[in-house]
Every structure is written in structure tokens, then in C-alpha cells.
Amino acid sequence: MPRVFVQGRPVDSYPRLTPEALRGAVRRITEVGEEVLHRPCRDVTEFGPELAALISDMFLTMHVADGAGLAANQVGVGLRLFVYDCPDDDGVRHVGHVVNPVLEPLDAGDRRLLDEGEGCLSVPGAVMDAPRPDRAVVRGLDQDGNPLVIEGTGYFARCLAHETDHVNGHVYLDRLTARERKDALRQVADRREAVFARRAARQEALSS
Known part of the structure; x- marks a missing residue:
């Protein structure tokens, strides 16, 4: 059975560093408190080389930061777009991007909440339990404007929900109590x- 799904489809093998990342450049990751992270993003309406280049940059930036997902506003671009390279709870790797993502509501009987540790590249160093x-x-489009549907369970489901939150102008700290948020920001200060x-160090190793 294939252990990698690319854009929701199984493949026999896939390189550790995605092809997009090899074409990309590292961008600065925005941090909690910056305005672009706290307002809803605009729909992508233009598909072409600029969008493809942004996706490539996001893949490389995510890889250098050792992340599982990255939204466009985390590199300062207020567009509804995220990339991911994330395992599920069975160890299956999921790789892809979603343009204009929408998280489908689930029936109460079709889900259960997991209260597990969650982090964010824009909240560097903090890990807090958050129910998901x-x-x-998630429904959306690929970089060519074709419709796609991405389904995930376990940790990958958390990633999909987390990144869709980002394009809606929310960070996971918004799901925490005031005391928990204070604790998370203390972790950031320390780490x-x-x-x-x-x-x-990862960026230097990649360029050497």
C-alpha cells in the first residue's frame, strides 16, 4: 500500500524534499501579532506562474522551518492558500496545496474531538493542547484552478483545520483560554x- 498521498492521490514513492521546494526561495515567516495573520485572506483569482512560484517558496519555507503546513499569510501574503507535508496517525505522508480552501462542517456523529498538542510556525516554540x-x-482548487477535495484523519486532520483557520484570519491561540494563551506566549519568549x-541551521545545511 502506498505510504504517500500527493494532492489526495496515492503514489508509490516521493522525494523527501518536494519538487516545488527545489524551485523555491525561503521567505520570512510572520509571527503572532502581525496584522496579516489576524484578518481573513482574499480569494485567489489569478492562476499562473506567480501563484506557482509562491507555492514553491512556501514549500521550501515550510521545510526549512520543519513544519507540517504553512498558509500564505504566514509568509506575509494575504491570499487563501496553504501547503502541507504532513503525516497522519498511521504514518502515511500527505503532500499538497489547497487554493481557496473551505473546511466542510461535519455532523456530530461523524467526528470526535481530540485534545492534543498543537504548535504553529508563527507562534515559535509554543505547544498547547487544543481540541480539534x-x-x-477541505474543498478547494489546485494551482491550475482544478477542483479538489482533501480528506484527513488524526494529526493530518488537525493540520487541515489549522491551516484553514489561518486563511480565515485565526491562529490556534484564539482557541485557548486567556490563561492558556499567556502560557503559550511565555513559551515563545523562552524558546x-x-x-x-x-x-x-536547516537553511544552511540545505544550501551547502
């Missing part, structure tokens, strides 16, 4: 420098 459904279905050092 154990299943997610941010170490996180950025690891990112710089």
Missing part, C-alpha cells in the same frame, strides 16, 4: 531564539 475533530474534509537557530 479527528477528521477533516523563540532556539527555534530560529534551528531554522537557520
